[in-house]
Amino acid sequence: MRAIVIGAGASGMTAALTAARLGHSVTLIERQARVGRKLMATGNGRCNLTNTGASPEHYHGADVCFMRTAMEKLPPEEALEFFRQIGLLTVTESGGRVYPLSNSANSVVDVLRYALEAAGVELHSGDRAVEIRGSAGDFRVVTEGGARLGAEAVVVACGGLAGEKLGGGRDGYELLKSLGHSRTALRPALVQIATAPEYPRALKGIKADCALTLRSGGSVIARSAGELLFTETGVSGPAAFDLSRAVSTAGDAPLEMQIDLLRGYSLSQVLLHVSARRESAPQLPCAELFTGALHNRLGRMVVKYAGLDAAKPVSALTEAELSRAAAAAKCLVLPVRGTEGFAGAQVTAGGIRTCEFDPQTLESRLVPGVFACGEVLDIDGDCGGYNLQWAWASGALAGRLGA
Numbered sequence: 001m002r003a004i005v006i007g008a009g010a011s012g013m014t015a016a017l018t019a020a021r022l023g024h025s026v027t028l029i030e031r032q033a034r035v036g037r038k039l040m041a042t043g044n045g046r047c048n049l050t051n052t053g054a055s056p057e058h059y060h061g062a063d064v065c066f067m068r069t070a071m072e073k074l075p076p077e078e079a080l081e082f083f084r085q086i087g088l089l090t091v092t093e094s095g096g097r098v099y100p101l102s103n104s105a106n107s108v109v110d111v112l113r114y115a116l117e118a119a120g121v122e123l124h125s126g127d128r129a130v131e132i133r134g135s136a137g138d139f140r141v142v143t144e145g146g147a148r149l150g151a152e153a154v155v156v157a158c159g160g161l162a163g164e165k166l167g168g169g170r171d172g173y174e175l176l177k178s179l180g181h182s183r184t185a186l187r188p189a190l191v192q193i194a195t196a197p198e199y200p201r202a203l204k205g206i207k208a209d210c211a212l213t214l215r216s217g218g219s220v221i222a223r224s225a226g227e228l229l230f231t232e233t234g235v236s237g238p239a240a241f242d243l244s245r246a247v248s249t250a251g252d253a254p255l256e257m258q259i260d261l262l263r264g265y266s267l268s269q270v271l272l273h274v275s276a277r278r279e280s281a282p283q284l285p286c287a288e289l290f291t292g293a294l295h296n297r298l299g300r301m302v303v304k305y306a307g308l309d310a311a312k313p314v315s316a317l318t319e320a321e322l323s324r325a326a327a328a329a330k331c332l333v334l335p336v337r338g339t340e341g342f343a344g345a346q347v348t349a350g351g352i353r354t355c356e357f358d359p360q361t362l363e364s365r366l367v368p369g370v371f372a373c374g375e376v377l378d379i380d381g382d383c384g385g386y387n388l389q390w391a392w393a394s395g396a397l398a399g400r401l402g403a
């Protein structure tokens, strides 16, 4: 069969390779000059290509069960075997995050590129698919450059809106909408959270291991834990990314983020610690109360946040002031203003409705012969390699072209 795959990102390259290995004649259309441009930027240039703990609770969408077949056919260990066979050695780090042993995302793109060449996939790059015409068994994909490419099956693997400079855009949604498909609301996820800037700006560049709680109107709406990075406009890093989906989808109600800077210690343990400091280092200025427990700048900021006089000696702190200091370290509250939007996002929450596709094949229920995979569908994962795992698994299933 002749097949066209639109989009040479993670899912599209996997789909094209799978189809070609099954003996189909495959053309892979890529809007950008090179394949896998976004992949090269993943994991800060290291590409966190999967997570050994990938399971449904790490994914979101209207129907997460939709992904079950794809993930059963290509679970993380199979994805790693697939990569090993095409030449990639990997290393598994804490939290089950898997990276190329080379520490370079380019290695992932290179092995995929060579495998595509070896399998005889024809690459049509630097040109954008703008229309899918025809119906089952007789499709024509029209490109901006004027090409009219015929095929019996088409795989839409155009990705989502996240990371615009790296290839994110609306094309996948528009191409599928033109065939009668519909989508859910699109929101940025795995993105920096914008907060009231006063404290983050002063702490810019500092990382801390924290527990975060997101609250709306007094109720907890999401929690996360892990590394937090303070930025000019708010907070970033894995712990912030994991809350960002909830920020994006929370609506207009005011949100606040509570930061526990000493998550391994209870409030009473922190209180004991600062009380002991008052005894053991009475001459220390109050600004240094948390020196040794927190990054120095962070400790000073907690003292300021608690409203203590930084110059006063620790010995002069009252019980109430010590309690305020301990409480501030366990619960520093930042009003949340939103997220940094799609340009800075790693993934799109929402997408083409999965109920319009057969989960066993990823074939359209509306237009037989059309398949979709990856981020264009209404599935998104947590931070930690889950989104690429979905891209490989769904690409491999769609690339079977219903077989």
Ligand SMILES: Cc1cc2nc3c(=O)[nH]c(=O)nc-3n(C[C@H](O)[C@H](O)[C@H](O)COP(=O)(O)OP(=O)(O)OC[C@H]3O[C@@H](n4cnc5c(N)ncnc54)[C@H](O)[C@@H]3O)c2cc1C
Pocket (backbone or CB within 6 Å): 006, 007, 008, 009, 010, 011, 012, 029, 030, 031, 032, 035, 036, 037, 038, 039, 041, 042, 043, 044, 047, 048, 049, 050, 127, 128, 129, 130, 157, 158, 159, 160, 162, 163, 166, 167, 168, 169, 171, 172, 345, 346, 347, 373, 374, 375, 376, 384, 385, 386, 387, 388, 389, 391
């Ligand atoms: C900065 C950044 C870091 C990330 N880090 C990680 C990470 O470490 N681990 C992880 O699991 N996930 C990560 N992600 C998310 C992950 O990269 C995506 O979820 C994944 O790439 C989606 O794969 P995809 O194939 O659906 O889309 P993409 O990889 O976005 O590929 C879509 C491709 O289609 C092309 N295209 C679009 N429209 C057309 C058209 N009309 N014609 C032709 N071609 C078209 C695009 O140019 C693009 O190459 C990161 C994302 C970003 C932005």
